[in-house]
Amino acid sequence: ENMKIAFIGLGNMGGGMAANLAKVGHDVRAFDLSDDALGKAKSAGCQTFGSAREAAEGVEAVVSMLPNGAIVRDVYESDIIGQAPQEAILIDCSTIDVATAKAVSEKAAEQGYAMVDAPVSGGIAAAEGGTLTFMVGGTEKAFNDAEPVLRDMGKAVIHAGDAGAGQTAKICNNMLLAISMIGTAEAMKMAEKLGLDPQKFYEISSQSSGYCWSLNDYTPMPGVGKESPADRDYQGGFATALMLKDLRLAMAAAEEADAATPLGARAASLYEDFNGAGNGGLDFSAIIKTYR
Ligand code: NAD
Numbered sequence: 238e239n240m241k242i243a244f245i246g247l248g249n250m251g252g253g254m255a256a257n258l259a260k261v262g263h264d265v266r267a268f269d270l271s272d273d274a275l276g277k278a279k280s281a282g283c284q285t286f287g288s289a290r291e292a293a294e295g296v297e298a299v300v301s302m303l304p305n306g307a308i309v310r311d312v313y314e315s316d317i318i319g320q321a322p323q324e325a326i327l328i329d330c331s332t333i334d335v336a337t338a339k340a341v342s343e344k345a346a347e348q349g350y351a352m353v354d355a356p357v358s359g360g361i362a363a364a365e366g367g368t369l370t371f372m373v374g375g376t377e378k379a380f381n382d383a384e385p386v387l388r389d390m391g392k393a394v395i396h397a398g399d400a401g402a403g404q405t406a407k408i409c410n411n412m413l414l415a416i417s418m419i420g421t422a423e424a425m426k427m428a429e430k431l432g433l434d435p436q437k438f439y440e441i442s443s444q445s446s447g448y449c450w451s452l453n454d455y456t457p458m459p460g461v462g463k464e465s466p467a468d469r470d471y472q473g474g475f476a477t478a479l480m481l482k483d484l485r486l487a488m489a490a491a492e493e494a495d496a497a498t499p500l501g502a503r504a505a506s507l508y509e510d511f512n513g514a515g516n517g518g519l520d521f522s523a524i525i526k527t528y529r
Contacts, residue, residue: 239263242386243292243299243321244283245312246331247274250357251302253365254330254390256281258300261389268292289316296321298386300328306337313341318348326382327352330371332483335404335490342375342400351379354403355387355394358410360475368392374402408487414451415484415504415521421451422525425458430529435461457522466520474520481508481517 240263244255247269259265259282267283268291269275275285286292289312293299299321303309309331317327327350329338338354345352353375363369369391373380380396387394397406424447428438439461443453456462466474484505491498511524 238385240298240386241296242266243268243289243296243317243325244278244301245269245289245292245299245317246302246304247271247278247283248302248304249361250330250364252277252281253361254300254302254369255283256365257367257390258386259283263389266292266294266296290320293317293321293325296325298326298328298383300386301331303329303331303333305331306333309333310337310341314344318345318350321350323349325350326379326386328355328383328386329353330355330357332356332407332486333404334486335401335408336493338374338404339401351376351382352400353379353383354401355383356403356407357391358407359391364390371395372397372403372406374398374400374404374406376400404486405490408483408490411480411483412487412498412501412504415480415508416500417449418451418455418457418522419504419507419524421449422457422522422528425452425456425461426525426528451522455522457525465522467522467525471519471523474522476517477508477512477519477521477523478517480521481505481512484508 242258242263243266245268247255247267255265255267255278265283266286267278268286268289279285299317309329327345342352353373355371355373358370367390370393371387371391373396384394397403425435425438429435435458454463455465457467459467487501488505511527516523
């Protein structure tokens, strides 16, 4: 069904997502602070506006894809809550801290809006191809309202739980990914150091209990395993700077919840160092370069 949808934040991810909504026939009302992003959205079939508030006029849904929690809070509190029609479903797809996601959702609920946090798994290619996975936090009603909109931008839409549960799922998943990637890199380099051919190690461990996505499908060593960013000088893929962003969010949430995360903390500090050494643009599997 054709819907009137405001889309706020048309960057690397949001640009492709908004284009996919326009492509299936939705009336997409787009806003971004960048003129360049607005121009691209226009070419992709979106209508563009000079503020989030104007974009949200008369819509049935608001979707946002913004850099961080402070911006998400500001956009929703100043321009969406109390401005968009109260029946509109509010959908924030940004990756932000759990506490802000809960707070903004609560603010929205106080004013009678249904809202979900719906962060994504998948990068720019998945955003453009409409194959993102959405992990959604919010009430049953909010999830049901958001689902058809999210379906038009992704391949899977999963209800994680109440408000904040989408962000929780995302950062816990990415913390696990960081730990498993570092573990994979460490084991492969140690095997090599001990004189075992890395290809042999891959062949054995990928069929043994060392089996994991980082080893089997995203092997961090060039020339070993399946084709991965390692085989392209660590270009493309999932940038170290973005992994670090997610690990920082994970550490903040762990502290707030008083969860013990010794390996998550170690992974965060290794990625802090690797990022600080100027490697933020490399795929996160390049962490293997820090091993001798
Ligand atoms: P980006 O920086 O390319 O895009 C963000 C956009 O938001 C920019 O175009 C910017 O101009 C706009 N913006 C900032 N403040 C604004 C405001 N007040 N009003 C309107 N527009 C505003 O970032 P991105 O890579 O598209 O990432 C967006 C979100 O998606 C982030 O939360 C990120 O963590 C998450 N994410 C990114 C990836 C990825 O691979 N890039 C993957 C998964 C999740």
